[in-house]
Amino acid sequence: MAEYWNISPGLEAKAKAFLSAKPEADVNLDFEIGVKDFVNAGKGSAEVKNVLKRLGVDPVVLRRIAVASYEAEINVTAHSNGGIMHSYVYADLVYIRFEDKGPGIADIEQAMVPGWSTADELVREMGFGAGLGLPNIQKNSDLLHIESVAGGSTTLEIIIYYA
Amino acid sequence: MTIKLNDFLEKVNAEILTPDIDISGIEINNGYVSDMLSDVMGTAKEGQVWITIMRHMNTVAVASMTSIPCVLFAKGLKPDAAVIERACQEEVCLAVSDLQVFELAGILYRMLNL
Numbered sequence: 001m002a003e004y005w006n007i008s009p010g011l012e013a014k015a016k017a018f019l020s021a022k023p024e025a026d027v028n029l030d031f032e033i034g035v036k037d038f039v040n041a042g043k044g045s046a047e048v049k050n051v052l053k054r055l056g057v058d059p060v061v062l063r064r065i066a067v068a069s070y071e072a073e074i075n076v077t078a079h080s081n082g083g084i085m086h087s088y089v090y091a092d093l094v095y096i097r098f099e100d101k102g103p104g105i106a107d108i109e110q111a112m113v114p115g116w117s118t119a120d121e122l123v124r125e126m127g128f129g130a131g132l133g134l135p136n137i138q139k140n141s142d143l144l145h146i147e148s149v150a151g152g153s154t155t156l157e158i159i160i161y162y163a
Numbered sequence: 164m165t166i167k168l169n170d171f172l173e174k175v176n177a178e179i180l181t182p183d184i185d186i187s188g189i190e191i192n193n194g195y196v197s198d199m200l201s202d203v204m205g206t207a208k209e210g211q212v213w214i215t216i217m218r219h220m221n222t223v224a225v226a227s228m229t230s231i232p233c234v235l236f237a238k239g240l241k242p243d244a245a246v247i248e249r250a251c252q253e254e255v256c257l258a259v260s261d262l263q264v265f266e267l268a269g270i271l272y273r274m275l276n277l
Contacts, residue, residue, distance in 0.1 A: 042224040046253070049228070059209070059230065066228035067204045074201075074221075127217045127225075132201035139205065 004108040004146040006138050015143040015159050018093070025088035025095070027051055033076040033083050033098075038126045041077040044085040045069035048096070051089055057162050064140040065094055065160045071133045072098050072156055078123045080154065092163070093142075098156045105148040112138065165190040166274050168233055168256070171212065174274065175267055177235060177258040180247050186256050189232050194271045196264055200225045207231055214267045218242040220249060227253040237264040 007015050029051070031044030049066045057065070069087070076083045076098055083100030105111050111118075112134050119129025138144050143159035168189040172179060179186075195207040198217045207213055209230040215222065216237055223246055226234050233256040236242065241259050250257045260267060 039220055042221070042228075045228060046224070063209070063228070063230050066230075070224065070228045071201065071204060126219055127198060127200040127221055130199040130201045132199075132205050136201055136205045 001147060001149050002105065002108050003148075004112065004144070006141075006144045008142045011142050011161070018095070018159065019143075019145075019157070022095075023090075025090055027089035029087045029089075031073075031085045031087075033073055033080075033085055033100075035077065035080070035082045036122060037077050038074075041073045042070050044087065045073050048087045048089070048094065052094060055089070061160065061162050068137045068140040068158050068160065069096055071136045072096070072158065074128055075133050075137075075156070076100050078119060078126075078128055083153075093159055093161045095157070095159050098154075100154050102151065102153050104150045104152050105146070105154055106150055108146055108148060164276055165192045165210070167191075168212065171271055171274060172233075172235070172258050172260075175235075175260040175262055175270055177260040180241065180257040180259060181250050181255070183251055184254055184256050186233070189256070191232070191271075191275075193275065193277075194268060195231075196268050203231075204229050212271060214264050214271075216240050216264065218246065220246050222246070223250045223253055223255055223257075226250075226255045232256060233258060235260060235267060237262060237267055 080100035081102050086097045088095045114135045115131040117129050117131035123129040141158040145157040148154040168186050168191050193211045195211045196214045197203050213231045213234045236259040239261040
């Protein structure tokens, strides 16, 4: 199993404490993500964005959440055998976990390099596959954690604090 | 400086595809040109017009996620009705102009005195 962590400086202890406790969320929304379903991928992120907008989350933070979440959704539909987006809304943060059904990321460090991509022709025709998805997720989240089993499933978790 | 979105769209003879969205109050201060969606999400900002030839449904989703108020399609390339409908729901203004990307960007650049 390969693993990747990136946490914003100063938030390491707080974010890890949250992950190990995982208290009950105020709002929990789950969305199924189909294979190469570029029409529906993004609906989960749009829904979460709407909930957070109603809660009055700052537009700049809202944009970070929407971009990170949408990129992750696109990754699942573009690269995996399908999966689920679990989103948990709290008073001070949003925690989103994407679980797919494989086939796993062979080399996560490589996948994090901007411009590197394994996208096929269809994905590129859809305007994706520039190798910027994971870097965009990292840039916009306070915590990014990826766990992947070669030939198996991948789990990608993000946390973004509202302030 | 900022200009009214409406003034720019008029200047480039753009047809507004989402007339139900009220854009009279929208001000723009910049633009972004790209057909790669992740590039747009990584770089484009609020207050920018996005000039592109990418007409897929994902374009609307990216504009919405990135808080881009208006997508301007160049070369007279109109998206499908379903894309326009989605844009109305997401409150993203779509417009189309017969001019090419380079010309559209140039006109906006000049109008903004950049």
